[in-house]
Amino acid sequence: MAPILFDLGVMPVGKYCDLACQGCFQREKNKNSFLASKSEVVCLLEDFGFSQCFIGGGEPLLHDNLEKILQGLSKRFFVRYLLTHGFGLANHLYLGDYVETIVVSIDPMHKKAMERKYGGVLYPSDILSSIDNYGFRKNIRINSVVCNTNEMPFFHKLAQYIARSKNVKGWNIYRNTNSKISDKEYLRIVAEINDSYGLDFQVEPKIPSEKFIQILIFSDLSVESYSFNASGKLVEIDLENLALFQSKEEFLGEIGRLHGKTGAFSQIYSREGK
Numbered sequence: 001m002a003p004i005l006f007d008l009g010v011m012p013v014g015k016y017c018d019l020a021c022q023g024c025f026q027r028e029k030n031k032n033s034f035l036a037s038k039s040e041v042v043c044l045l046e047d048f049g050f051s052q053c054f055i056g057g058g059e060p061l062l063h064d065n066l067e068k069i070l071q072g073l074s075k076r077f078f079v080r081y082l083l084t085h086g087f088g089l090a091n092h093l094y095l096g097d098y099v100e101t102i103v104v105s106i107d108p109m110h111k112k113a114m115e116r117k118y119g120g121v122l123y124p125s126d127i128l129s130s131i132d133n134y135g136f137r138k139n140i141r142i143n144s145v146v147c148n149t150n151e152m153p154f155f156h157k158l159a160q161y162i163a164r165s166k167n168v169k170g171w172n173i174y175r176n177t178n179s180k181i182s183d184k185e186y187l188r189i190v191a192e193i194n195d196s197y198g199l200d201f202q203v204e205p206k207i208p209s210e211k212f213i214q215i216l217i218f219s220d221l222s223v224e225s226y227s228f229n230a231s232g233k234l235v236e237i238d239l240e241n242l243a244l245f246q247s248k249e250e251f252l253g254e255i256g257r258l259h260g261k262t263g264a265f266s267q268i269y270s271r272e273g274k
């Protein structure tokens, strides 16, 4: 039986974000759960035997001292990627020293929220200029979410920018599972982008999988986890305290049980399997 894939995210600013994208369940207005550089979370995850993670949020670039956090984390973990909305990215050139891939969310939902928050921003050209002009040494990947077919002009324009970019090395397009866009329409949009531009890579469609669980760890040791059930609905399970578990196996086993999934767990990506 295929193992259940999981992805483990550490949340340096919890769900704190300065944008308010419509429908986002991560945004939070309070800066109350910033990760400290000597954190129990990191020690616990290492004791459990985790060796890789991603950095999520909220917006991690809003941490007061993200570089110090990444310095510490990257000594113990392979930090596969960091997720950001990209505003102010040029002030964080150090990211390339600690993170394998910088994943920038660019889509119509972020455009609306960013223009509302930062009047005058040229979107997405300002974000793409930061990515290119400042020469990040690491890979940049774009993540987009598509909600409806009316967004096609935006994605065509974005594809033109990405085709000219030196640093963008990948682009994933997700279907908003709460929107009315059908799988067929979504796959047609992805195929149209792949057929129309000379990108150096294939844009990858991402279909929700029942065999995947995303696990998010917060600085107060609380845990959130997300999966899709058989009808494609998002399931969220929260746990209060990571420290109540004795081992990685016990922790993952409980998460799997609560999501109604059985079988062995495997982290979604390993350096060895690259």
Ligand code: SF4
Pocket: 017, 018, 019, 020, 021, 024, 025, 026, 027, 057, 058, 059, 085, 105, 110, 113
């Ligand atoms: S930028 Fe990301 S975390 Fe912030 S509100 Fe938008 S979707 Fe949510």
